Amino acid sequence: MNAREEVLARIRSANASAARPIAEVPRDYAATGTRTPGTSEAVDLLEDRLVDYKATVTHAAAGAATAAIASALGTAQRVVVPPGLPVAWRPDLVECVVDDGLSAAELDRVDAAVTAATVACAVTGTIVLDGSPDQGRRAISLVPDRLVCVVRTDQIVETVPEMLARLEPTRPLTFISGPSATSDIELDRVEGVHGPRTLHVVLVAAET
């Protein structure tokens, strides 16, 4: 018997000792919130939660994100962007590198990254990137020390179930809730370890 067969046989034997009817899982928790996705109430809650976890938030009108992104980049001189980022969101005043499979060492010489997002969950202050062309490889939102993430307001939902329902699980997913942090010293939260130490979220009003 190989290991696979033996482990499965052990599990079947353990489960065979009693009848195990499958009960329906009670899902009496909230699937949706009270805030309709994309409304100003959802946007306000997301901003509150992002700021609470030390992210910076700025707002931009539809089609007018360029200036907000430039300002969010601060003093960054070299910026990496994914190949599918809308051209209007590419910074034009600093050196802009379009990622074509940069090595980790090359990414380490870049000051900041700008990406779009897939969905944001307001109640937890979470933004999810899924590797789409406007979000790029996981490494570009990880290695540079500053991440500017552009979220359209129609991508903002209130609850965790709503967030997960909008995701395709087999894509490479990164859930980001604030800048990198640790609770490992005396169980108190400290921002800034291995991931980007600055997270700047630009909330762009959806096109109407």
Add this chain to the structure above:
Amino acid sequence: MTETFLGLPTTAPRGVGHLRGDRSFPAAAREALSDSQLRHNLAHATSTIRAKRARVVGEVDDWEPLRLAGEAIKTATMARLDEHLLTLEAAVTARGGVVHWARDANEANGIVTELVQATGETEVVKVKSMATQEIGLNEALAEAGIAAYETDLAELIVQLGDDQPSHILVPAIHRNRAEIREIFLREMPGVPRDLTDDPPALAEAARRHLRAKFLSAKVAVSGANFGIAETGTLLVVESEGNGRMCLTLPETLITVMGVEKLLPTWRDLEVFLQLLPRSSTGERMNPYTSAWTGVTPGDGPQAFHLVLLDNGRSAALADEVGRSALHCIRCSACLNVCPVYERTGGHAYGSVYPGPIGAVLSPQLTGVQDNASLPYASSLCGACFDVCPVRIDIPSILVDLRRRHVEETAAGGRVPSGEQVVMAAAAWVMSDVGRWRRAGRAGRLGRLLARRRGQIGTLPPPLSGWTTSRDLPAPPEETFRDWWARTRAPGR
């Protein structure tokens, strides 16, 4: 001799990994209790996290429905665990991953060692993982000449300090900031000599120390918080970004996952991604969660191996009462509220799984006789059940494990303990009214032993088991039965 074919549970083997202590819990706890620095560090850290958890759990109106859903999902998953594992295997394989099965720690260590050797590398970076701690993977790799670098800050503190983890979530919880600074100054090459013990400065030192490792690592080893059977998706929940570094930058990723970490569907995650961060670090959501399914061309490791680990889990599954310990999602909330853990710390438990959940999980993975003192390392106050996000009834499992320990000891023909002698005598006395009355009156003799305060301070063995740590009140002059007969009996 065959084992599993007959359905006999197979526990985790001896001589490998970190599930058994070299001393009993009371002996190890006595030493921990005399360390006032340790007790101060633990009291500070656990009270901090208890307050944070209570605050963020209080924000959630549907916390109880979420706990009930979490419990039900885990119960249902375990009942069909074999089917879900096969579904996961098929999904991971279809997406370019390779699935391996390991009966125990030795087999898992062997698989990982061979996989690393096949890459030609002699270094790996590691994401904090309870499963790889449990099987002693770092030691096994070291024997094969492979250096494993822990990248989680707390694991790094433990590794640099040549120490053992003492908490599921924060393995270095027993160290305060001043001790961490000393370890860094001593063990971290190139650390600035004027390093302060300010936590942001310590975090910055860790960032600099590991940066080059991350950028050059070719092989990473991780655990997994969840595996989604239907999609083959694996998840790592973390804070610092060291997990993302390991899961994203190397060419080869090897993940070791206990078979119990499965969730059947992607939708089930909506329950656990709400329960885990709030119970664990007391955050609404942890800073980073990574999810990956097999291999994604052009993004992240292009070789992915998943090692599915039994190592005593199927033995725990075979126990009708104890199997729910496998529902544990390793949040560590039960450690933080436990009055015993708060005072002794994690090392006293002798296993990588300390605290209340460790006291029920470790004896089941190893067999009760190999961790015989752990089921007694509890006051049964029930705080652990109250905070458990998946409602594991830890006190009931502890009591049942005590029963198993007593029965197995008796069946093994060992010399009965003092407690067993006393209990047998009590049962004989209490089963007959005349014996009980006479025993009550005889108890008055105990007054001869009492000191002036009306307390008995020392008794001879086996009764000394009680009086070594507590006084016994002197028996009253008159038994209750005699008092009743004198004052309330009919005809008076």
